[in-house]
Amino acid sequence: MTAAAPSPALSIALITDHDVADVVALWQECGLTRPWNDPTTDIALARRGPNSAVLVGRDGGALVATAMVGHDGHRGWVYYVAVDPGRQGKGLGxxxxxxxxxxxxxxxxxxxxxxxxxxxxxxxAFYQSLGFEESTSVMFAKWLDGREATW
Structure with a gap:
């Protein structure tokens, strides 16, 4: 068994108002945004209550990683995991x-x-390397505002 590589020292914190534009730009650069989901609205929704948050990772002063996290009390969910493309492959994810x-x-x-x-x-492949396994569950979705399905 080989020793795990040391984890990069990121400073992890909750998103601030000042971070929102940089976070949205990172998500766009990483190809995470979709026309039917406004990322600024998603951030505001995550910040509204105690069961969700947007985490940001900084290397020095540069915002280089994010993860939106939330839960329903039993299952946790993570979204918008992003790492600056120029820094991917270095353990920041x-x-x-x-x-x-x-x-x-x-x-x-x-x-x-x-x-x-x-x-x-x-x-x-990244999530499998972290120990995640593909679920046998089928996901169903419905837009509550009446929009047509986008998937």
Missing amino acids: RTIMMAAEDWLREAGVPKLQLLVRRENAKAG
């Missing part, structure tokens, strides 16, 4: 995911789930 897992553990949440688009094999 693992570090921000560890922070999301820690946030959920502190909330007493026993299970973490996430969604990955089927065409995103790179993300699927």
